[in-house]
Amino acid sequence: MPTIAIDGPAAAGKGTLSRRIAELYGFHHLDTGLTYRATAKALLDGGLPLDDEAVAVEVARNLDLSGLDRAVLSAHEIGEAASKIAVMPAVRRALVEAQRAFALRQPGTVLDGRDIGTVVCPDATVKLFVTASPEVRARRRYDEIIANGGKADYDAVYEDVRRRDERDMGRADSPLRPAENAHLLDTSEMSIEAAFLAAKSIVDAAL
Numbered sequence: 001m002p003t004i005a006i007d008g009p010a011a012a013g014k015g016t017l018s019r020r021i022a023e024l025y026g027f028h029h030l031d032t033g034l035t036y037r038a039t040a041k042a043l044l045d046g047g048l049p050l051d052d053e054a055v056a057v058e059v060a061r062n063l064d065l066s067g068l069d070r071a072v073l074s075a076h077e078i079g080e081a082a083s084k085i086a087v088m089p090a091v092r093r094a095l096v097e098a099q100r101a102f103a104l105r106q107p108g109t110v111l112d113g114r115d116i117g118t119v120v121c122p123d124a125t126v127k128l129f130v131t132a133s134p135e136v137r138a139r140r141r142y143d144e145i146i147a148n149g150g151k152a153d154y155d156a157v158y159e160d161v162r163r164r165d166e167r168d169m170g171r172a173d174s175p176l177r178p179a180e181n182a183h184l185l186d187t188s189e190m191s192i193e194a195a196f197l198a199a200k201s202i203v204d205a206a207l
């Protein structure tokens with residue numbers, strides 16, 4: 001069964017793109033960032049330490065993939081905590097195991113994250129690496145917060161995007177990088193619709 005791997009940095013637009021691609025082909029979709037966020041939230045909610053690998057692994061192993069909801073996992077502190085526990089190899093192993101099991105679902109799957117094409121599903125049917133400049137990604141994230149009625153400061157959002165990139169690209173285990181055979185899609189100058197059409201034509205050609 002086909003597996004579509006979509007990777008890229010924070011706020012590159014891969015979430016929206018992945019959901020629409022999954023819908024188009026009738027495939028199951030897993031936003032793997034939510035698995036790291038849900039693990040982090042469970043630790044925060046339980047008052048548990050973020051730097052104890054054994055504790056974090058236990059939480060990761062007991063994660064239920066069916067109830068993941070970005071709306072309850074979107075808080076800034078959760079994203080920060082997620083990227084901290086995501087540097088722990090044993091936490092990654094536990095979550096990757098669950099992600100690989102998900103990738104086997106019929107009739108096909110779309111997984112998005114940072115290491116899908118390189119580590120989770122190296123044999124994916126098609127791999128996309130979705131990027132945009134840090135300035136454009138910060139602007140999109142800022143607009144989204146304002147549109148949802150929140151308050152934000154562009155410089156702080158930009159700094160946040162930059163720090164997250166640094167941590168995701170710089171970690172030793174499964175750093176964010178395009179797989180060798182990934183199709184690069186830079187959405188800096190594209191509307192969501194244009195990015196969707198570009199992704200669709202790449203996927204269509206591969207299926």
Ligand code: C5P
Pocket residue numbers: 010032033034036037079082083084086112113114115116164168
């Ligand atoms: O995608 P999102 O920003 O929600 O992911 C939160 C954090 O989880 C990321 O900053 C990254 O550190 C981590 N992550 C990861 N591998 C993935 C997906 C997310 O390390 N496949």
